[in-house]
Amino acid sequence: MSITRRTLAAALALPLVAAATPAVSQGYPTKPVTIVVPFAAGGPTDVIARLIGDHMTRTLGQQFVVENVGGAGGSTGMTRVATAAPDGYTLGVGNMGTQSAAPFLYQNLKYDPAKGFEQITILNYTPQTIVSRKDIPAKDLKELLVHLKANEAKISYGHAGVGSISHVSGTLFNAQMQLKPALVAYRGTNPALQDLVAGKIDYMVDQSLNVIPQIKSGTIKAYAVAAPARLKSLPDVPTTKEAGIDFIFSAWNAMVAPKGTPADITKKLLEAVAKALDDPAIVAKYEELGSTAPIGDDRGPAGLQKLVDSEMARLAPALKAAAAAEPPKQ
């Protein structure tokens, strides 16, 4: 009955929760470490950061505390990480938006995703899923595209605001499929999803983590997963390749540290993260969330740097074209 004893202890000790655990390690870390998450608590990046941070607290013996510093699509938080002291006690978890798309979306970005951080490692990938409101008469992706093209003057695409993953992936998807929907901007994924379920907008391309519950309960339709392989949590949804188009898009989260953080510290952090990623409990959790962990060479600083560079190269033309194409509003 250890679970209930823990429950009881937690409940009774609530107001008296003391500070760090007693373990004293030689060298790093000797005091609590802050993990800056540049988004609100409870969101996809926050969930992953807390999962991994919690594991690292147990393996490294010091508290890894998540601090949510939201704002400006994540740039406020990442700027804080970029300018923090490189002593290993401030880390950051950014996502594809902050580490690859940001330079093309924001004029005065105060950090450099490619060269301004010590890359530690990719934490997870979440492929995008193409979904639509449930009343569209299409059985698969090809029929959906036909329907969208046929009704071009009336279709609408919902996204979570300029700079969000659903906005960036949507821009790329619509450009590649040559669709010109009305773009409807929402404050975050939830209101957009709400309108999709209600049938007020037609389709979205968003992180699987966000849409899996709705797909499973049948309130929206899924057509394809933009990943190389099917997701274990959505076994009936084909990949984009199986469905006939070539569109791979994964949102991802990665851990970084301020530039100049010593190599032995980053090495220790990487080892701890790798342990977390290999833990069966976390593997199972990832699966449920529709996420995959990086493996082999993708782990570590080189893998992350490669991803950042390639994503920036891929996103640049599409985002710049989209910005130029917006009709000038006078």
Next chain:
Amino acid sequence: MTETEQPDAAAPKTHFGREFGAGLFLLAIAAFAVWGAWPLAFGQLSGIGSGLMPKSTAVITAGFGALLIAQSLISGSAPLEPWSVRGVVLVLGAIALFAATIRPLGLAFAGPSAILVASLADPSTRAREIIPFALILTALSIALFKFALRLPIPLAPPLLGY
């Protein structure tokens, strides 16, 4: 900031009284907003631009401001009350001091200094009371926010490093 209007007891209404000040205030806000929103596109009816809301609300505010000024000039209004400069400077100053010192010096310093500066705004403050009060309250806050709730508030960076 200081505006003292000596109310004439015999003639309670004045042309440049409260309503006039209110109108000016609204005009000032409107002007500030228009200045800030100047580069934003207004948009057409079929495609509302990002500037529509800020600019229209600014214009409407200015309209009310003008209305109040006109009313004041025509029918007069209650005179302006005097402002308490001491309160404004010390209380708001204390808050600004807290903001300035919380990250570099931590709660251990920012807390007592904010309390002490703010307390000066009240003439009946006594040093014997307020100094221990400041220290105890800061200690309680640290215990509550830092240890019980584990908020990432800097405690005393110069001394402890966090």
Next chain:
Amino acid sequence: MDILDKLSLGFATCLQIVWVTDPLLGITWPIPTTLLLCFMGCLVGTLIGVLPGVGPIATIAMLLPITYGLPPVGALIMLAGIYYGAQYGGSTTAILVNIPGEATSVVTTLDGHQMARQGRAGAALAIAAIASFIAGTIATLVIAAVGQPLTRVALLFGPADYFSLMVLGLMLAVVLAQGSVPKAIAMIVVGIMLSTVGTDLETGEERLTFGWTEISDGIDFAVIAMGLFGFAEILRNLENPEARDVVRGKIGRLMPTGAEMRQSAAPIARGTLLGSILGILPGNGAVLAPFASYTIEKKLADDPSRFGKGAIEGVAGPEAANNAGAQTAFIPLLVLGIPPNAVMALMLGAMTIKNIVPGPEVITKQPALFWGMVVSMWLGNLMLLIINLPLIGLWVRLLKVPYRLLFPAIVLFCSIGIYSIGNNPLDIYLAAAFGLIGYALIKLGFEPAPLLLGFVLGRLMEERMRQALARVRGDYWTFVQEPLSLAFLIIALVLVIIAVLPAMRRSREKAFVE
């Protein structure tokens, strides 16, 4: 399963006894762990929520990590307890020190704080607790009985309908005004203007941020509320030492009189109805409920001039609406899996970490969890009543602390509270600036409440307007073509006429007399 079965399943989940053997004496004790967690959540939530500037969102975000080691049902019930506790704590601060912890507590400050100034703080706090409890009980029954079908209603709403609802809300704000109507409208408009600060969702441009990236997500409600209400109030009190000390001398009764209870009965009923309906609307329709309740009570009262000066209906109705809305806001989250506001989004995050995926599946596949949560809502309300009624004596005694010590304490707690929002000193500077503005507003005869309402509704209204228009590529007729939207706009028009007609009649009478 009929409703009695569902509720008994829920009670069984909440009152689950776990046998724990303690190591010291070797005795096995039966511990109702879930109930204990609910209690702890309510208690902690109330105490934290009382801190000025710390509203429900901040409280839950702060306490989220504590729930990681707990079992799923217990964790969620504890978080829910924290939520209601924080809501009630926010109302406590609104009444005692005129600082609204959340958008929904703004209305409570209008009459609640006036009651406190008259020495009736105990009655105000008590009626708020009682109204919240009654509303919570009824709302729980509503959820149990018709929760699922109600979500279908919520799904009928589109952006155009929400827009018109917000317009209706703004009309309510005009009717809410105590003093000069043009000044109140001006305040609403300024509030809307402040709500545009931030990054534009459609174009990504910065609006009115003057280059400060810290506010590129907009100004936080708590920053404005604390500045405009909290700090400005301190400045005003410092000017009038005699007035505030006399008030603080009186304690008065700790409970409302029989007459006051009777006066509050109907407002509580009406408030509960409003809150239950509006809370279901995803997209934060619940924020309208207390304002609507206040306006309706003011209009229905025999002597509307009492409002704004300590009318108990002005606390009872909105508090009931508030709590009913907070409860029914769980429906879209639990039934659809889509959180209707920021607090529920946090709850969703907590659920995700606990492997619970809310949605239609949860009700069928994990009925114990769903109905356990529903019942825990009622239990949470009961606990809040039990916790808070005795605490009223404590809070009221707090008012007796000499103001020269009280106000620096408020300054400290507010500043810490604001810092805890985004760990950003700029927020504190902004709150100070709003304190100055709030003081100016008082001096110039404006009311801050309509500004706050304009701020909250303005952002929602603009977003919905642009979403509605974007969907149909700029076709303005959509606002009258969507039936719900048309209905709300007509009601808004009627409200305006009702508000304006008496004034017109009076001026015509005046002209006639002259």
